[in-house]
Amino acid sequence: MTKQLVDTSKIPGWGTDADPKNNPTYPIRHIEDQKDRGLTWTRPSQQIPQVEVLRSIEHNRLPAVIGTSTPPSGLSGAIRRYAFRRSESDWWHWLLLMGADRINVVEGVVEDLTRGKLPNIPGEMGARSEWQHNKKGFVLKAGATLAVGIALVAAFRRGGSRQEATPVPAVASPTDPDSVPHIPY
């Protein structure tokens, strides 16, 4: 039972307008059946975590049953652990988790490669069904992807060849005595 700080019997008129029918939550919430309030139920037995399970700080204890899919790992896991120091009400909690999700995608590709598996990204994105049911869309998307790819490669090569052709001179530091031009008297 939640702690009661005020003795309601001493409040004039307490409960005189209470009406069980004035309950817009019915039948979603059977409040009339509710005898006890608060953390009073007989709990199911506790599942012992065998992997790392992050817990919302709004829980005062671990729920009896927990999911064990994909425990936190790597950089994304570190960000998730940090995010779980903040409450569900804190925007940063969710933004950090979204950021971790994006980093996790890169980790997933690296994980595939380290296992010797080259991910078939077009296949994972359903390219076959796009070709079957939306050939125009397939051609447009493939063309756009190819154009972006070519542009990126070209930009990379141009940057590389520019560096080779005109090496940038080291910037002289004014505190470096060797860099100060010698002025003959």
Next chain:
Amino acid sequence: MLAMNYRGPYRVRADEKPMPQILHPEDAIVRVTRSCICGSDLHLYHGMVPDTRVGMTFGHEFCGIVEQVGPEVRNLKPGDHVLVPFNIACGKCHFCQQGLYGNCHESNAQATAVGGIFGYSHTAGGYDGGQAQYVRVPYADVGPMVIPDWMDPDDAVLLTDVVPTGYQAAEMGGIQPGDTVVVFGAGPVGLMAARSAWLFGAGRVIVIDHLDYRLEFARVFAPAEVYNFREIDDVVVFLKKQTDSLGADVCIDAVGGDAAGNALQYVFGTKLKLEAGSAIALHWAINSVKKGGIVSIVGVYGPTGNMIPIGNVVNKGITVRANQASVKRLLPRLVEHIRAGHLNPKAMITHRVPLTDIADAYHIFSAKLDGCIKPVLLPNGQ
């Protein structure tokens, strides 16, 4: 075993994964016979739900054969063909005791705002889901129901989420005989909400979407008046004109965070993720309902925030009701409706796909290709 494997936004594949194990005395292991892709799975697929980890298996709409049970399971035995509600619910906590099985307090370590849901990110508990050959089912005595002999498994699998969610959307609308009900979204949940609105005595049901093939399906299946918002200047003005300028008695948001129809909401919510999804359907629902009316929300949004006209909620005296469907509470009534022929959910199934083709199934459903309404995966073959 073969299971769906999430690799990042718009990327999924089928991979070999370890068999699930009994981790709690009330667990069961179920061999999946049918597993749907839900419209809300697309929010995960689009990368909109925080803490969706690479390597997870989605799937919260499934049925299957019980293979193994934990020592405290009394009501199920190996060989039972069960439908498994998407809510993971203990049946004992403060919320389950009130029938709020979608809000169980003993099944989600990562968040208190929602109970555990199979295969729905770590924000919903971090459970691998049923888009796999086998799945771990916690609290096996509470949620799962043995499928009656007379029931088609195609109907059974749709009773795990889409049917009760659509039905509860209508129920939360508090529909009175003769009411005008507007349903935003002609996806499977919207279709079931529109169909269910008649069961509560609606006098008029209007469905709004932008995909003609879905609207045509709604016109026949619900049956409902249907309108394509792309062909209307202003949806709210149009609906006011349809309702003596007063607005609808009840508006139902059956879309959630993936809504089309407003460039600002689309960019902020869907692309930049600066709000918890595009809330244009909810915006329209609030502005289209009459003063003193009811807005019922079953569309799924993320946990952050959305741009909606909350001032109009106050000024119009609107009652907003929302929740994840309480499947266990609704199942007995919905089984009666199917037996009586009032509901025929399996008519929504348009695609049957082996688990190996899961990437194509997701893409077809997400991109609305090939007239897709509801895809069903067959992880263990026919």
